[in-house]
Amino acid sequence: MKKVLEGSHAVSEAVKLARVRVVSAYPITPQTHIVEAISEACAEGSLDARFICVESEHSAMAAAIGASSGGVRTFTATSSQGLAYMHELLHWASGARLPIVMAEVNRALAPGWNIWMDQTDSLAQRDTGWIQLYCEDGQEVLDTTLMAFRLAEEVNLPVMVVLDAFFLSHTWEPVDVPDRESADRFLPAFFPRVVVDTANPCNMGQMSPPGVYMEMRHSVQMAMQMAGECLNETEDAFYRVFNRKYGRIEQHLCEDAEIVLVAAGTAVGVCREVVSGLREEGEKVGLLKIRLFRPFPSKIVSEVLKRARKVAVIDRNCSFGVGGIFAQEIKAALFNSDHRPGVYSYIAGLGGRDITPDTVREIYRITRNTEKPEPESVWIGLRPDE
Amino acid sequence: MKPFDIPQNDYMYSGHVGCPGCGAAIAMKFALKALGEKTIIVMPACCWGVMSGSHPQTALKVPILHTAFASGAAAASGLRAALDMRGDTETTVMTWAGDGGTFDIGFQALSGAVERNEDFIYACYDNEAYMNTGVQRSSATPAGARTTTTPGKDWKRTRKKNIVEALAAHRITYAATASIAFPEDMILKFKKAKSLKGGSRFIHIFASCPTGWRMPSEMSVKIARLAVRTNLFPLYEVEEGVRYTLNYTGDRPVKDYLKLQGRFAHLTDQDMDAIQKMVDEDWKQLQKKI
Structure with a gap:
């Protein structure tokens, strides 16, 4: 049924449909609407789950780890500082192979205090062993959240569903909300592979000396390597029930494109519009949307991009000392490719600054008119020195 | 206390x-022995995290879920919720943490869990410093002690944090102290904690550490007994944060306890008198509440 939903509530609706049993969360703007709606559902009985109002994000993830180890479907949500505070336990959740799903609303990190859109928070967690999926609109948020549970439980890795602060979390859009029966058909009840059980006492997460630790790490990497293919299968299953799919990436008008723009999150929507406009003007431009960031779909990314002459990557984040994080991944993906297009790295829209069609057009113009990429990321829209 | 049979079953x-x-x-x-086989232990980083065995071994016949240092009470909250949602209300969830994981880095999570009145037992075995990492001071280290981070003339001057009083201030369902030198008392308290299911229960165990306290290993129980007999570690219970029961009254001066341990060897008679004064004050405060 079509409903007009806030992006945050698209997450909450999916969590309800997923029949999550334990939710632990701590408030942080702009994530709070997600868990408020879930706690209301628990209170009114439309969701049969325990909602634990923990006293910090560190405890939110620790409680999620405890609950997931106890064998039930588990969810949490956070943003920015909260995600940074969880960092230690993000490693724990993946190392323990727990299928926790978390909604993460991309928000800037302090100082100075800034509650607006920025990707650095989630991208800084890229080495924690979490699958990361970036969403473009409200429908994709709902669908991805539902898919995330099935994917997580298939590969026994936690999944982070990432959505832009405000541009997505607080924006109301028409969203097709699946009915109960279809959701159950897509996502069956959770049967954990391993569970803490007094009938079968195990020592879980114990000391693991050099003789065994490396194999444990390798198992996480193996699961990650499988996750891309598992996402495809999950999407196929989703498509069979709901007739919608998104892919690990989406290529838009890339076949004959000389310049391909690369983006993730809501900036993709702006890029779509600009690409259409530029095409009408006769420009050979395409768009590559990155939805799956971890595991990074290097192979298909390089397949798509090797046909282009130039690639312009729009990063709403910065790894200080290197530059845009998506650009680094793209460069790494292309390095062993036979044909390597020039990778132009742009940083734009940090801390909630808008990425407008003009921003994207400027990025396109610079890319087209510059023979070789700059050695460092180019910052777009910086105010001139006053 | 009436004598009783200590359960024969061993889960270690x-x-x-x-x-x-x-x-x-x-x-x-x-x-x-008190809690029995339907128990799951949640274990943040602590000596026991190592003692319980390296992969694939275990020292216990009940499940152990290891968790990060600061998260003993939070992970237990989540596990309890999962068991409840699966319809298992019988199994006891017990966090088993050292003093560092309880008094210091895990205190926020513990306070949060107790305020929510999570249905679990939190047991802190207190060896009065970070022993697993090589004897660094914690907020459970008593006044007078030398540790590797309170060395030489910088031995610890401040008092030990009173964790039971801090939890009583949360109006916790049940809080008690226990000592390895008083096994019947300890077993009764764990049995009582188990029977008070429904709310948070906390047991603070005095657990001597020959390595860190610099004393012979065979002195472990004797020292623990002296801590109680000198009123330095009184055995008592608090229900709902207000109903106090004293289980033992000491009869020995605190220097009898201090003089047997290397960590206090530097103390002068004057220092020991000052510690005696602290103990007397605390004892008086406790008696007012009985």
């Missing part, structure tokens, strides 16, 4: 990698 295997004379090993043995 004979092997573990604790130091000789480890008070924490004795504490675990008695706690599990």
Whole structure:
């Protein structure tokens, strides 16, 4: 049924449909609407789950780890500082192979205090062993959240569903909300592979000396390597029930494109519009949307991009000392490719600054008119020195 | 207290990698005798995190879920919720943490869980410093003690944090102190804690550490007994944060306890008198509440 939903509530609706049993969360703007709606559902009985109002994000993830180890479907949500505070336990959740799903609303990190859109928070967690999926609109948020549970439980890795602060979390859009029966058909009840059980006492997460630790790490990497293919299968299953799919990436008008723009999150929507406009003007431009960031779909990314002459990557984040994080991944993906297009790295829209069609057009113009990429990321829209 | 039979069942295997004379090993043995096999232990980083065995071994016959240092009470909250949602209300969830994981880094999570009145037992085996990392001071280290981070003339001047009073201030369902030198008392308290299911329960166990306290391993139980007999570690219970029961009254001066341990060897008679004064003050405060 079509409903007009806030992006945050698209997450909450999916969590309800997923029949999550334990939710632990701590408030942080702009994530709070997600868990408020879930706690209301628990209170009114439309969701049969325990909602634990923990006293910090560190405890939110620790409680999620405890609950997931106890064998039930588990969810949490956070943003920015909260995600940074969880960092230690993000490693724990993946190392323990727990299928926790978390909604993460991309928000800037302090100082100075800034509650607006920025990707650095989630991208800084890229080495924690979490699958990361970036969403473009409200429908994709709902669908991805539902898919995330099935994917997580298939590969026994936690999944982070990432959505832009405000541009997505607080924006109301028409969203097709699946009915109960279809959701159950897509996502069956959770049967954990391993569970803490007094009938079968195990020592879980114990000391693991050099003789065994490396194999444990390798198992996480193996699961990650499988996750891309598992996402495809999950999407196929989703498509069979709901007739919608998104892919690990989406290529838009890339076949004959000389310049391909690369983006993730809501900036993709702006890029779509600009690409259409530029095409009408006769420009050979395409768009590559990155939805799956971890595991990074290097192979298909390089397949798509090797046909282009130039690639312009729009990063709403910065790894200080290197530059845009998506650009680094793209460069790494292309390095062993036979044909390597020039990778132009742009940083734009940090801390909630808008990425407008003009921003994207400027990025396109610079890319087209510059023979070789700059050695460092180019910052777009910086105010001139006053 | 009437004498009673200590349960014969043991939920600890004979092997573990604790130091000789480890008070924490004795504490675990008695706690599990009281709680029985339907118990899951949540274990943040602590000596027991190592003692319970390296992969793929275990020293216990009940499940252990290890968790990050600061998260003992939070992980237990989540596990309890999962068991409840699966319809298992019988199994006892017990966090088993050292003093660092309880008094210091895990205190926020503990306070949060107790304020929410999570249905679990939190047991802290207190060996009065970070022993697993090589004897660094914690907020459970008592006044007068030398540790590797309160060395030489900088031995610890401040008092030990009173964790039971801090939890009583949360109006916790049940809080009690226990000592490895008083096994019947400890087993009764764990049994009582188990029976008070429904709310948070906290047991603070005095667990001597021959390695960190610089004393012979065979002195472990004797020292623990002296801590109680000198009123330095009184045995008592608090229900709902207000109803106090004193289980033992000491009769010995605190220097009898201090003089047996290397960590206090530097103290002068004057220093020991000052510590005696602290103990007397605390004892008086406690008696007012009985």
